[in-house]
Amino acid sequence: MTPRHTASRARQTFLLALVLAATPASRVTAQADSTRPFVRGGVYDKPYQARLLGRTAIGGYAEAHARYERVDGATDEMGFVAKRFNLFTSTRVSDFVRMAAELEFEEGGEEVKLEYAAIDLRIHAALTIRGGMLLSPLGRFNLSHDSPLNEFTDRPLVSTEVLGVALSEPGFGVLGQAAIGRQGRVTWEAYLTNGFHDGLVANSAEGTRIPLGRGNIEDQNASPAVVGRLAWSPRVGMELGISGHHGAWNAFTVEGTPVDERRDLTISVLDGELSVAGIRVSGEAALARIDIPPGLAGTYASRQAGWFLDLARDFGAGLIPTAPGSLFTLKARIDAIDLDTEAVGHHVRQAGLGINFRPTSESVVKLDFVRGWRFDPFNNRSDFARLLASFATYF
């Protein structure tokens, strides 16, 4: 076993130990989960669920973009995208069992994906068993990425290029929470999943691309991956989370026959949100280590990293007399990814500014300006800029 294998296994054990240790150590109460959603904007915190009349509620969100993109002084895109149309269902089967699903139609139906379809069996506030197609708890953004909630039109680079949001995987595991003091709480989720497949190398021409290893619907290597997140929130609006994903991405054994060396992918993510002086601050930082076959070294990255920081400030609540529930938001983001930390170049940086208008909390019109710099593996720079107008609404 190589030292790297040992190290990543140690990290995996550490993560599980943290999750387990959190359970008996804290005071577990029912109050914690009845007053606050498990993940703000997450699976069981969507507006349509308030309309629950019968047993099953149906809702969703839709998102449309108008995009004007320039690269090195030339117009690269000036067009419209029917970005997403997502359908949700949620069913309270009994006091103990609930089930939610999300079906996504992306880019005018070019991609159709069952993003979520998982059954929860609730035993206790501290212990729910979840199984099915689930959202991997890898950074908070993956758990809560609906466009009507996001301040920016595009998702952060680290989410789309490094982590592969929305990352959903067939899996099985547990989630739970415990209160800490009057306002605080700890939440945890940990699952065994199929993990990633070798598309992250085999299907990718742009060097290692973790998102291309998603969709491992059928297990390839008889070796589950483990993914988990532990989050501490001292009060509403403030949270710190650590999460990780670890597992083999290649089919190193086929029907019991070893056919290759085991190659692991380990992703660690730190996420946080905070509210100071009316400004919501949120961000995420991720580090990925990928065991690359020796023959591909130098062209496929074995380390990637990225982070983003979002700032948002609401203003003008009810300023529009005809829409008393309306709200404006000023927003800013900085965003960087390094697609190969060992290469001189191969990174992207961008900064965004903009303003949003929400006629009600369920719908948003966004105007974004993004300016960025892309560096090829030689570190040759190319400049890009985007003016985006988008519209997203829950329904």
Next chain:
Amino acid sequence: MGMPNLFRGLSGIPVGLALLLQAGCSDLLTSTPDSGDQLDSPLEGLSATERAAFVRGDEEFARRFSPATGLGPIFNDVSCAACHSADGRGRPGNALSRIGTPDEDMLRSWGGPQIQNRAIPGALAEVVPAGVHVSVRLPPPVFAAGLIEAIPEATIIANADPDDLDGDGISGRVNWVVPPPWVPGTEPGAGPEPRVGRFGRKAQTTSILQQTVEAYLQDMGITTDFLPDENRNPLAGHAHDAADRIGDPEVPAGTVFAVVNYLRLLAPPAPGGPTAARALGEQLFAATGCAACHVPQLQTGPHPIGALAHQGVTLYSDLLLHDMGDALADHRPDGDADGREWRTTPLWGLRMIRAYLNGDAFLLHDGRARTIEEAILLHGGEAQRSRDLFAGLSPADRAALLDFVGSR
């Protein structure tokens, strides 16, 4: 009943904002770099059809291959652009290794002449065996390949002086190469007879098409209609033959022609403006004998593409082979070229060398020189006299000569 109107009377605001942004933000919205500073600009005066061909080929030149699109089984890098930085030269990390030994069979059994140091999963990369001559080749720039191709053979031959009849110590030689039979007869540099080699560090290739097809196969493991059989590591064993799962040929002839046309239509970068120092440098360039090999200008002949016909090509090369002495020798013959001979490297584009190498400079066939001066001082053989003249110049004259060369 309709929906209530949110902004009664305010509908002009977004339009006004958009206009404001358009007016004030040309820099915010990125600006176009000067085409004379770029190595990947098209020639001026192309027709719309030629520009369309250029754009298509540009995409193919940049296309990176993955195992799913045919990369490998063994390869050196994943795209043309991955080695030729922004259509300029590469870094030592992108250099190729060719091995040489008198025993041809032995060479092939090791996977030579070119060593593919990478492999897709399931295949085995090649390694340089012990006890052979290794020729390390830094990727040269590819811009203006069409202008180089359009120079008539007679023009190149006219500068050759294989037996040094003029007694100046410089004996340029043509690398006469028989083109491979799969190069279509319609391509310049094709045919059954030996032709003038002009591409490659030893001028061992006669056509852009051959250079491209062999780059696809040898450098990236991409089979084409022209060379449809995968390149394999002979030492790997048959089990590795299954690693590349993509049917051959992996790229059709049309893609190859797109890339060939792209290279053909690329312009050279513009030289720097004239200064007094450069005028002096230019004189010294001739006086120290640089210009005997680095011929400042050659003329193209007639050509079906107007932008390539009867053009002055200021490449600073005679495209001939010269014995450069022991220090630069790779002891590995290539076609007619022996182990001490190299094609005179064109000096155009040196002005932009650091712009596309992250501030670095790599010169000579293997990138060993880090400055122009170092490259000159490493000249030997036929260039020894010229090198010594350069070394003997006063510091001011040296600086002027270096400024001239570095502004091309």
